[in-house]
Amino acid sequence: MYALIIDDSRAMRRILRQIVEPLGFHILEAGDGQEGLERLEQYHPDVELTLVDWNMPVMNGLEFVKAVRGDDQYQQMKIAMVTTETEPAQMARALMAGVDEFVMKPFTSQILIEKLKLIGVQCPDAA
């Protein structure tokens, strides 16, 4: 089972990988939404979870979510937006587009894992 991490910051991708990989996921990485869509097409239907940043070049996180949720084959995949965006109006836009959960930067590993559990992410190595 795969988790896809989309963030233009390699440092942030590394941090997220260090938290999610021990849960039992194989990790895919992408530097923007467009690259993320390409990874999804390659690895569908084995991507269980996507963690996506909002503010990215080429295709931002909101555009990525709209593209994914507009495609029937990706409806079951969980999407968590990992972002500094905290404005209620912006969060509402993302939720309406199909985001399952928000994780605000800065976060701790415990917060991220709790959020993933809340949306029913099935961690391969979970007891």
Next chain:
Amino acid sequence: MTIDEQTLQQVVSDVCTGMLGLELEPSEHFGCDESDSLSAVIRISGDWDSLVQVLTPRRTAVAIASNMFAMSEEELSEAEIRDAVGEIVNMVGGNLKGIVEGDSALSLPCVGECVGAAPFDSTFNGLMVSNRCQGDPLVVRVLDRTVHA
């Protein structure tokens, strides 16, 4: 809500210590004209128009990147060092944007060599907090450029 020095320090602490586990100690202000420094800047535009800058000697940037990438300092590339500092200013700027009321947007971070006090000149009179991060200097500055009617 507007940003004051205490709020700025709290945000910097949340990012550096709370998330990244870096050692952070408030310190005296130090000069920003070191020749071997990196400057990471992000712009907030809209109802609140401002620039947020993380200014740090290269040795601090390397220590931060080493922590974030879990790599030795010798293994790090220049791109990874800049990426790490860029992500710090991205998180600080994003959190500040969330605190100030109104509709504003965050740019992508821009990281480069520090030339003098770029992008602010010596007349800078915005908010500034100075810290020792992993023992080395780290300065965060906010310049509010909002034109108030």
